[in-house]
Amino acid sequence: MDLTLHVWRQKGPQDKGKLETYPAKNVSPDMSFLEMLDEINDGLIREGKDPIAFDHDCREGICGMCSQVINGRPHGKQEKTTVCQLHMRQYNDGDEIFIEPWRAKAFPIRKDLIVDRTSMDAIMQAGGYVSCHTGGVDDANALLIPKPTADYAMDAAECIGCGACIAACPNSSAMLFTGAKVAQLAALPQGKPEARKRVQEMTQAILDEGFGNCTNHYECEAACPKGISVKFIAKLNREYLKSLMPTST
Amino acid sequence: MILDGKAPTGQVDTSWDRYREDMKLVNPSNKRKYKIIVVGSGLAGGAGAASLGELGYNVDCFCYQDSPRRAHSIGAQGGINAAKNYPSDGDSIYRLFYDTVKGGDFRSREADVWRLAQVSNNIIDQCVAQGVPFARDYAGYLDNRSFGGAQVSRTFYARGQTGQQLLLGAYSALSRQIKNKTVTMYPRREMLDLVVVDGVAKGITVRNLLTGEVESHWGDAIILATGGYVNVFNLSTNAMGSSVTAIWKAVKKGAYMANPCYTQIHPTCIPVHGDAQSKLTLMSESLRNDGRIWVPKNAADCEKHASEIPEADRDYYLERKYPSFGNLAPRDISSRSAKEACDAGLGVGDGKRGVYLDFEDAIKRVGQPMIAERYGNLFDMYEKITDENGYERPMRIYPAPHYNMGGLWVDYECSSNIPGLFVLGEANFSVHGANRLGASALMQGLADGYFVIPYTIAPYLASIKNPGAVKEDHPEFKKSVEDVQAQTDKLLAINGKKTVSELHKELGNIMWENVGMARSKESLTNALKLIPELRDEFWNNVKVSGEGKELNQQLENAGRVADFLEFAEMLAEDALNREESCGGHFRTEHQTDEGEATRDDENFSYVAAWEFKGTGVKPELHKEPLKFERVHLAVRSYK
Numbered sequence: 001m002d003l004t005l006h007v008w009r010q011k012g013p014q015d016k017g018k019l020e021t022y023p024a025k026n027v028s029p030d031m032s033f034l035e036m037l038d039e040i041n042d043g044l045i046r047e048g049k050d051p052i053a054f055d056h057d058c059r060e061g062i063c064g065m066c067s068q069v070i071n072g073r074p075h076g077k078q079e080k081t082t083v084c085q086l087h088m089r090q091y092n093d094g095d096e097i098f099i100e101p102w103r104a105k106a107f108p109i110r111k112d113l114i115v116d117r118t119s120m121d122a123i124m125q126a127g128g129y130v131s132c133h134t135g136g137v138d139d140a141n142a143l144l145i146p147k148p149t150a151d152y153a154m155d156a157a158e159c160i161g162c163g164a165c166i167a168a169c170p171n172s173s174a175m176l177f178t179g180a181k182v183a184q185l186a187a188l189p190q191g192k193p194e195a196r197k198r199v200q201e202m203t204q205a206i207l208d209e210g211f212g213n214c215t216n217h218y219e220c221e222a223a224c225p226k227g228i229s230v231k232f233i234a235k236l237n238r239e240y241l242k243s244l245m246p247t248s249t
Numbered sequence: 250m251i252l253d254g255k256a257p258t259g260q261v262d263t264s265w266d267r268y269r270e271d272m273k274l275v276n277p278s279n280k281r282k283y284k285i286i287v288v289g290s291g292l293a294g295g296a297g298a299a300s301l302g303e304l305g306y307n308v309d310c311f312c313y314q315d316s317p318r319r320a321h322s323i324g325a326q327g328g329i330n331a332a333k334n335y336p337s338d339g340d341s342i343y344r345l346f347y348d349t350v351k352g353g354d355f356r357s358r359e360a361d362v363w364r365l366a367q368v369s370n371n372i373i374d375q376c377v378a379q380g381v382p383f384a385r386d387y388a389g390y391l392d393n394r395s396f397g398g399a400q401v402s403r404t405f406y407a408r409g410q411t412g413q414q415l416l417l418g419a420y421s422a423l424s425r426q427i428k429n430k431t432v433t434m435y436p437r438r439e440m441l442d443l444v445v446v447d448g449v450a451k452g453i454t455v456r457n458l459l460t461g462e463v464e465s466h467w468g469d470a471i472i473l474a475t476g477g478y479v480n481v482f483n484l485s486t487n488a489m490g491s492s493v494t495a496i497w498k499a500v501k502k503g504a505y506m507a508n509p510c511y512t513q514i515h516p517t518c519i520p521v522h523g524d525a526q527s528k529l530t531l532m533s534e535s536l537r538n539d540g541r542i543w544v545p546k547n548a549a550d551c552e553k554h555a556s557e558i559p560e561a562d563r564d565y566y567l568e569r570k571y572p573s574f575g576n577l578a579p580r581d582i583s584s585r586s587a588k589e590a591c592d593a594g595l596g597v598g599d600g601k602r603g604v605y606l607d608f609e610d611a612i613k614r615v616g617q618p619m620i621a622e623r624y625g626n627l628f629d630m631y632e633k634i635t636d637e638n639g640y641e642r643p644m645r646i647y648p649a650p651h652y653n654m655g656g657l658w659v660d661y662e663c664s665s666n667i668p669g670l671f672v673l674g675e676a677n678f679s680v681h682g683a684n685r686l687g688a689s690a691l692m693q694g695l696a697d698g699y700f701v702i703p704y705t706i707a708p709y710l711a712s713i714k715n716p717g718a719v720k721e722d723h724p725e726f727k728k729s730v731e732d733v734q735a736q737t738d739k740l741l742a743i744n745g746k747k748t749v750s751e752l753h754k755e756l757g758n759i760m761w762e763n764v765g766m767a768r769s770k771e772s773l774t775n776a777l778k779l780i781p782e783l784r785d786e787f788w789n790n791v792k793v794s795g796e797g798k799e800l801n802q803q804l805e806n807a808g809r810v811a812d813f814l815e816f817a818e819m820l821a822e823d824a825l826n827r828e829e830s831c832g833g834h835f836r837t838e839h840q841t842d843e844g845e846a847t848r849d850d851e852n853f854s855y856v857a858a859w860e861f862k863g864t865g866v867k868p869e870l871h872k873e874p875l876k877f878e879r880v881h882l883a884v885r886s887y888k
Contacts, residue, residue: 012799028523032634035525042748045794045803053802055315057488059528061630062413063319078633085633110459111800118436121316125428129421130380134300134699135371137378141335144389153382154407157414161318190380 001027001093005040007052008100009112017109019098029089033076034059034066036088053112061085061225064160067167068113069100074164074223082162082225102163104172106210117163119209123174126205127198128181130190149187156184158226165220165228171212176220178202179236180228186239196243203240252505252858252873255660256360261879262343265364268661269704273711280305282716285706286453286468288440288495290317292412292419292691293674294474296698299422302431304703306710309466310423310432311455313439313490313805318420321476321488322694325412326533326627328394328404329376329691331369336393340401342366349689350880352398352579353654353682354832354848356508358856359879360661361679368700369692373405375699379418383407396687397534398579398887404688409533409626415691419698438464439805440495441736442729443471443502443670450502450669451719454729456737458805461798463730463737465721469713470706473499474673474698477653479512481813481820482765483757485650486518486531492809493816496657496676500816504665505858505871507658507678509816510824513685513833514766515651516583519634520603529649530634532627534687537576539611539620540644542567542583544595544604551597555605555643566590574887581684581833582887584648588766589844591647598645607643648766652690654681654833655823658858658873662705663697666858671706673697678856683832737797740807745790749806752787756813759783764821769837773825777818781865784814819859819868826870829853850882 003024010017022044027036034056041051057065066083070076076086091097101109106119145153157180165176182199185191191198214233221230257264275283283306287298290312298310312320334340346366350357373391377383383405384392393402407414426432437458444452444465452467478493479485500506517537519530543563545551550558566586568575578586587604590596597603612620617640621628628639635645656678663671663679674694681689710716720726763776787810795801830839830846831853839847856873 028525030522030636031525032527035527038527038750039525042750045748045792046746048794050795051803053800057314057319057490058321058324059489060324060486060530062410063314063321063323063488065314065319080629081633085630087633087636089636114800116459117315121318121424121434121436124318124421125424129425130378131425132375132378134296134303134375134422134703137374140333140373140377140383141390143377145385146389147385147387150382150385150389153380154414157382157407157417158410160413161316184382185380188380188382190378 001029001088001091003027003091003094004096006096006098009052010109011111013108013110027088029087031088032059032084033086033088034084053114055114056084059084062160064162067102067115067162069102069167071098074102074167075225080225080227102167104166106172106174107163107166119211120161120163120174120177122209123178123202123205124181127194127201130185131194132190143189145188153184153187156180156187156228156232159228160226162225164223164225166211168219168223169212170217170219171215173214173220174206174211175214175233175236176224176228176230178206179232182239183232183235186235195239199236199239199243250871252658252666252856252871253660254358254873255662256358257661261359261363264360265367272704273708275707275711277305281307283307283469283710284309284467284717285470285472286466287311287472287474288453289320289474289476289676290423291320291322291474291476291674292416292694293698294472295320295416295419295423296695297472297474297673297702298432299419299426300699300703301706302426302429305431308426308432309435309468311435311438311440313437313458315436317423317434317436318417320416321491322416322691323413324486324488325691326409326531327396327535328406328411328688329372329415330396330403330688331373331405331692332366332403333370333373335391336402338401340403344401345369345403347880348399349680349686350682351885352686353684354885355682355850355854355877355882356831356875357680357682358875359877363879364701365680365693365696368696371700372692372695376415376418379421381407381414381418394535395538395577397537397577397583398686406535409624412691415695419695440475441498441733441808443499444725444729445502445667446719446723446725448668450667451723452721452726454726454733456733459800461796461801463733465726465730467720467726469716470669470671470709472671472673472702473657473676475676477675478816479650479653481756481817482650482760483753484521484526484529486515486529489528492812494809494812496672497812497816499657499665499667499670500861502667504667504670505658505860506655506819507856507858508655508683508823509820509859510827510834511654511683511832512650513580513652513654514584514648516580516587516648517606517646518649519631520598520645520647522599530630531649531651532631532646534580536606536624536627539623540576540606540608541565541610542576542604542606544590544597548594551595551601555607564595571887578887579684579686585766585835587648603645603647605643606646608639609643612640652685654678654683654685658856662708663702664705664709669709671702673702683834734797736808737804740791740793740804740811741797743789743791743793745792747790748792749803749810752783752791753810753813755783756780756810756817760817764824767835767837768824770825773821776821777825780814780818780821787811787814815864822868823857823859826857827853
């Protein structure tokens, strides 16, 4: 099939940037979206032009590196799919495809489709962990965790940290990303001792890094390649509220 | 030269305990005087950096991705082994040790494997404490599944994303240390040189991938945990950025490369389709717990829909050849059997390079919902890539390059032959011998990072009299930056006709055809002729656009492929030297009448450690003899 691509090109952080148009000829339906871009890039290089810069690494939908808004939707039109797992059979001959980077105040553009997501690492560093030492912990089966609890924690833990939720949100809110981690650790007995401190510090980091608040659009869940549920935002709010209550001790 | 692995002598069972009793320590108030550089943030590097930071050392950690959470350990699906024996099915530290030595075809160092088996149990405890949501049963206990090469269920898992969950555990520990300011993270940096001062590793030179700046970083010790090199085959299950570059730069500074020919071709990957394919996708080996592997008995049936082929006309070849392990035969054996079936013209799908992985019986036995609960994400992934429903018709699979057992030579302390340079995880050669069993890579990465290096680095650090004496102002750092800059300028100046990816594909073809699942003197000699020719073409005809001082992904890829083009030759040399078949290394000259590998313990029971002597010059072979005291050398049988 033949397609027309409109791709965001921006030389560097200070450049204004604009959409450029490229024809994509003889695209095989079995190609992944990124393989289609690889072909475009090889063509640009042969012509002596600057290839399109985009983040990608594992190409199996788990590393969270790829980050493209395709026709207005983070990761493109297929539900629960990262760009690298999106295949060209989802498109038809003659389609026009617009490709843009994640857009959020907390994600400055570095070049073309590449953005800086260290703001998400900063949220994790604020408290997205259990403060256990290496070694000196109990036997793994000393702590019984009911299967539904383990499953709930795993549902939250599946987040790949790509940032699609933030790119999709009109407020650029990081509530789903943060909520998933807060919920995972708050559900598990290992995470409970620090639950109060964790939610306070992580929500403060959200504000410090320039992310917006949640106003219940639920665009995040729709865009999430792992289908992380917005119920974890409710859990985040509940944990936050709980952390404001006076403790009994 | 005969190398000494410095494993403790005496009883293997107590070797790690005795080592820890005797080792030198660094006292708490002195730890903060040392700076340690960790390159790589996967299971080995991330866990190592976090643990060393927690102990009080100053750690600088580097990764090429935008975040340490994206290291390719994240791609591991199936699980992690440990000798917990929770199911009471006969497991023990000895049995995990024995299975690993045997699985590696008796080509690993006994004491290192024992230590791995011993600390495997600590890893599970550690991960649970961090909040890793392993699978559990309704009573709340941890669940186990079985994996290839073992007759017990010792694999812990978190759905089909075990690597992701373990990495996020290590990442959380790392994040905690970054907050505590014991670890400084340098993302989007690629190591392009090792700085050696008076024979001792003292720093690294990196390129900042966002700005193109070339930076110097000093450390009292350097730890490389930079993963695997099977992208030398171009198409593999590794991430696009996985490369040999960091360890190859160390080799060029004098570190020995051990057993580079031990590469693992994983049996359950989605077959290749088309020329534009950029990578191969693995599906967890755990699928072999419930899936049955077969090909049609008659070549005439290969084009038919699987459902049209009656039971009597199917050859469940693993069950037939290896009745006691069946579909759970180790990876090297399963892969080679698939290749044999396809070579015999019995393959299915595109180009007849595929075999069936069939869940029909399992669905009849336990129902589709149960299969979906166990492997749902893998069926989804398969459908996205192939547009076929694996519940309704058998999946098609074919082997693909996945992992390397070879890597930089290290002694028992994970120290390379360059003082001050330590190597962890897939980047070293130590525990998997000639073949790695499933669910053992995660175990090794975390063992090295959490429970080995925090101990074994201490004696070296304690021996340094003036920590921090050599810093970035030393002339060796300046020279290293100039060398890196010169290579960048050279790559940009060629302005030839072929793109980096075209040349990488050509290298991949040479390696897959000649140095792949079956190797011979003829094919290896051919590879050793073709690789230097392609390298010459690369340096005369590659086209890299843009500039050095900017974000330039073509330049990054060009540097990686340039290193693969040098390293590939050493890999082929090693394969040519090893006149035996063992594990992932199969020489067609060395097999039984039934096609089973024949090992030569008399002449090849050694680690081959290669010293770089110059590009295009034959490397020098050093040997570390392997002694087996706890296990008896035996022909590896899974029949």
